[in-house]
Amino acid sequence: MTENLSNDPIYNTNWCDVPKEIKLKCIKTMEFKERLSLRCTAKTERSLVDSQKIKIFCGRFYMSHFQLNFLPIESMFRSFKNSDEAVEFTNYILKIGVFRFIDFHYHDLEAMNFTEQISAECISFHSSENKTVVDVLQKLKAGVKSIMINAKEGINDYAFDEILAISHVQNVPYWHIKDCYQADSLQKVAQMWINEDSEIGTIFQLSRTYQGPRPSEFQRIFLEHFTDHIVSNTGKRIRIRTNNPDHHILLERGLDYNFDDDDEREVCCDQFFRLIVISAEMKESEYDDKCMKWICVIDSENYSDYDDDPDAYVNEYLENIENDDQVENGELNPNVEDDDDW
Structure with missing residues (x-):
């Protein structure tokens, strides 16, 4: 690449003189924390970093903090000092992130005022009221494969007509509401x-x-x-x-x-x-008469697909007692194949 560029090859010693095309190649190979460090060095670098998407396997967002998991090794946990910082940084993550799974834990009074489009395959809400659910779903990019809503803490004000009018809900292959x-x-x-x-x-x-x-x-x-x-x-x-x-x-x-x-x-x-x-x-x-197979997708804490086969459940339970392991009751979506890119 460098042989065809008009710049003199002084990039050997100075990052600031490296051509933009090569910088972008470098940024794509950087981990998330490295990108954050680079974007703090200059406005030009910030602009370059912000222009590059990054794959995030799982992101969990709360009002006070968030947690990101980049498989196979990197993860990040960050707390916020105040709501302004939370809104600013969360919007940045949603702007550059391409998520496999994304989780939101907000009440309406804690709504983050999302301003960016959200790219995610699977999205879930925990104890989030109608405004948060609608705001986030409306900002989803096309291609979402599953939507999961957990109203466990007595949230009972979902405006169903409003939610069903959203195109992502109309076209999603799978979605559920717990409670x-x-x-x-x-x-x-x-x-x-x-x-x-x-x-x-x-x-x-x-x-x-x-x-x-x-x-x-x-x-x-x-x-x-x-x-x-x-x-x-x-x-x-x-x-x-x-x-x-x-x-x-x-x-x-x-x-x-x-x-x-x-x-x-x-x-x-x-x-x-x-x-x-x-x-x-x-x-x-x-x-399909094995109802526990799909029930445990909604509520893996209290139900297991082993309930359709008592002998299998007992055998698995005894094996785990001997090994002092915890029985895993269910998977998020057992039909989704592994994706090596994540």
Whole structure:
């Protein structure tokens, strides 16, 4: 490269005289902390550093601090002195970062006022209220593969119509809400899929706890809305037609409780639901009966895919007791292949 440049080759001793093209090549090989050091040396270097994207495997953002993981070796944890510093530096990270996974832990009163577009394959929210969720989702670049929302701390004010109007939500292959309070959420997601003619394999899952509406409410509202679309209804599964003759939507209830009209038990028990776009040619014999496989994606703390195979769970448990290891209950997405670039 240098032989074809007009600059004299004084770059051997002075970084400031190195041609821009070579500096950019060098910056691309630098780790994140090295880039931060370089951008502090001069305005020109800051501009060059800021122009280069960097792959970040996982980023977790809180109001008071953030943590970045660059596989395989580098990681970074940084605390903020005040909210202004937090906003400035977080916006910088979101500007240059290309994330595999990204986590946000904010309440509305702690919203970071994101100003940059966010590039991420998988995004999750923990105890974040409607404003934060909507603001971040609207700034996502195209290509997000999964959206996960955890409303564990009693967040019950999600404006579903507002969230469903976001293109990333309409096109995402997988998303879920843990501890969902909107009993009409299943109906609204299914209707959005019908309107958008969503692809086969698109999935939405939710869990409800004793604090939310009773499980029967989710199914009742769904059935009332799609009365004229029902193909079959077994109680545990409801199948409906869409406007596309090749597509059906299947609603599955995860835990097959038998309440015998015991309202008190129904209110106290957890429940999980899954919506999935399926082929109209799919037969009932092809349904997946291993509900724990998808339940543990939402709640790996309390449920395991081993629950579908008690013997396998016991054997694994005993092996880990002998080795004094901790049993790992579930994976974020067991269908995602490893990517050597991360």
